[in-house]
Amino acid sequence: MTTTIRTVSLRPDLAITLSEAGVGRTVLNLHGGGGPFTVAAIADHLAETMRVITPTHPGWNGTSRPDWLARVGDLAGAYLELLEAEDLRDVLVVGSSLGGWIGAEIAVRDQGGRVSGLILLDATGILVEGQPIRDFFALDARGIAEYAYYDADRFYLDPATIPPEQAARQRANMATMGAIAGPMYDPELLDRLEQVRIPVLVVWGEADRIVTPAYGAAYAAAFPDARFERIPKAGHLPHIEQPIATFTVMDDFVRVQSLV
Numbered sequence: 178m179t180t181t182i183r184t185v186s187l188r189p190d191l192a193i194t195l196s197e198a199g200v201g202r203t204v205l206n207l208h209g210g211g212g213p214f215t216v217a218a219i220a221d222h223l224a225e226t227m228r229v230i231t232p233t234h235p236g237w238n239g240t241s242r243p244d245w246l247a248r249v250g251d252l253a254g255a256y257l258e259l260l261e262a263e264d265l266r267d268v269l270v271v272g273s274s275l276g277g278w279i280g281a282e283i284a285v286r287d288q289g290g291r292v293s294g295l296i297l298l299d300a301t302g303i304l305v306e307g308q309p310i311r312d313f314f315a316l317d318a319r320g321i322a323e324y325a326y327y328d329a330d331r332f333y334l335d336p337a338t339i340p341p342e343q344a345a346r347q348r349a350n351m352a353t354m355g356a357i358a359g360p361m362y363d364p365e366l367l368d369r370l371e372q373v374r375i376p377v378l379v380v381w382g383e384a385d386r387i388v389t390p391a392y393g394a395a396y397a398a399a400f401p402d403a404r405f406e407r408i409p410k411a412g413h414l415p416h417i418e419q420p421i422a423t424f425t426v427m428d429d430f431v432r433v434q435s436l437v
Contacts, residue, residue: 178224187258190243196231199224203265206231209274210354212238216273219416222424236353249358253282260291269294275358278302284373294434295377296427299385299413303367308392310361325413327384370399377403378430382411
């Protein structure tokens with residue numbers, strides 16, 4: 178399948194790089210702190226039946242970020258500007274981890290009704306009493322593997338084996354995430370989710386110890402119309418650890434939406 182890369186200038190100081198593949202209903206595919214490669218499998222799968230747009234968040238992978246883009250809400254606003262600039266409607270927003278937080282903010286702020294569905298995969302962004310978000314920034318490489326994955330040994334990356342250029346990019350991405358996302362939640366977002374009137378699918382890895390399944394259940398419960406699905410033998414990135422199970426529930430959600 179052909180993938181195209183293009184850059185859209187939304188403002189004089191804001192350009193967003195987009196990876197695009199497939200045809201059909203538009204999917205806005207939002208990555209987490211690790212960068213676009215973390216949602217590449219989602220893009221590949223959904224592009225078989227839909228048009229998938231995967232942006233690189235400003236400030237990630239060496240892209241520029243204007244000073245005013247300082248919060249997750251600012252990113253959400255920028256992506257709503259993108260949907261308007263491209264005149265996109267009936268958009269399915271899919272977000273993993275930080276991307277899920279951005280997606281939730283988009284859904285809350287979508288006054289133009291451009292978004293018609295939302296899928297969150299182990300999203301951050303809300304404050305849930307008794308379910309603290311793991312301090313990702315305090316974890317070393319082994320800690321990230323242990324808390325983020327069901328099969329830690331399979332996904333552990335020895336820092337000594339990572340090429341210097343890649344390691345520098347990862348550090349820069351984490352620094353940008355820290356600057357924009359801070360403690361990884363907005364204390365006001367949970368109460369605002371009741372404003373979202375579109376169907377929502379919340380997918381969670383049962384072994385996620387960055388944000389627990391109980392945290393995910395609280396996320397789903399805050400939406401008026403949401404379905405919560407647990408993925409066995411998966412952690413924070415279920416689409417990578419258990420792609421078949423994850424894509425099965427995603428495809429079912431999309432199918433049901435198409436019948437409405």
